[in-house]
Amino acid sequence: MKHTPYYLNKPDNILPKGLTNSVFRSSDPLAYHQSLKNYTVTPLLKLNELAKYFGVKKIFVKDESYRFGLNAFKGLGASFAISKILEKDPDIETFCSATDGNHGRAVAWSAKLFGKKSRIFVPKDTTRARILAIENEGAVVEKVDADYDETCEFAKEMSRKNGWQLVQDTASAHYAEIPAYIMAGYFTHFMELEDSIHTLPKPKIDIVFLQAGVGSWPAAAAWYYLNRYGVNRPKIVLVEPIEAAGILASFKKGKRTKPEGNFKTIMAGLNCGIPSLTAWDILKDSTDAAMAIEDSFTKQAIRELYYPTGDDKRIISGESGAGGLAGFIALMTDPRFRNLKEALNITAESRVLFYSTEGDTDPENFKNIIRKKK
């Protein structure tokens, strides 16, 4: 990208009104997830050596590779949304979605949980391993010769024609309720931290780095933090692949817009087009910065987590899962981000949180990355 790869925001810290707020406030995703058979709280790890290495006080990583045996956090959103849809219409037979991998697997798993069928559409660059993982959850998967946004349109059209229920994690003008339930489902992992670092009246972290695709997950986090802490919320930095940075592009234009990149990135889960409408409405007023990074940083982040030093525990974090740490590494080491680092006031006293949102969801690619030691 020829231009500055970041945007320093001046959020007014006001939650948007309307449907999303009412869905969020009336939802109890934690109780729902606790009722599922294989629910467990995913681990929160403290990486003291990594913190020392980067000159900050604490680094925490919540490891979502343990979520429901799905190797990623996305089952939280899809299962909660499908439970809500079936409350209203128990006779739905087939659920449908477009996906870059993890969300589709989560929809297939959730449909199976309720004894329902699923049809999943994936964009042209989706790897065989990701398709197989979705098929293994019982879905019929079809590769579309199109990019992510076009595949979403195709899934919408196919759902309409075939009477399938679309479960998409990105909101548009006439499709907001289901994405809102998906986002509400994500609250569970933020709430799981209320016994440890998401304490009241203040959190025990100063800054959190959130990797963004369509923005629904980071927007759920931003809404949660602002709702729980108001202006005492931790600072929030969004991280995107430089070739698919729709949120950064939207900040720069001052309105929701498509990214300009070529969509070539190994961060498959973040390789998205225009941000979700609802997500953008939340993110623009509740986050401090957006940054775009090259794949080399996520490879470095994966290796940092896989080859820890001292007593730090090993974490298996995939290309999108390690995106938050990748953004932090870029911020701390790449001169292009020097001004942003200063503005965010990252010091020896900073306590930093990352969510490793997936494990090795593409095992071959993961193996290739860790073949090279740090």
Ligand SMILES: Cc1ncc(COP(=O)(O)O)c(C=O)c1O
């Ligand atoms: C592993 C992983 N992390 C983060 C995200 C970002 O979530 P969202 O697309 O809601 O911004 C995704 C999305 O697919 C993902 O797969």
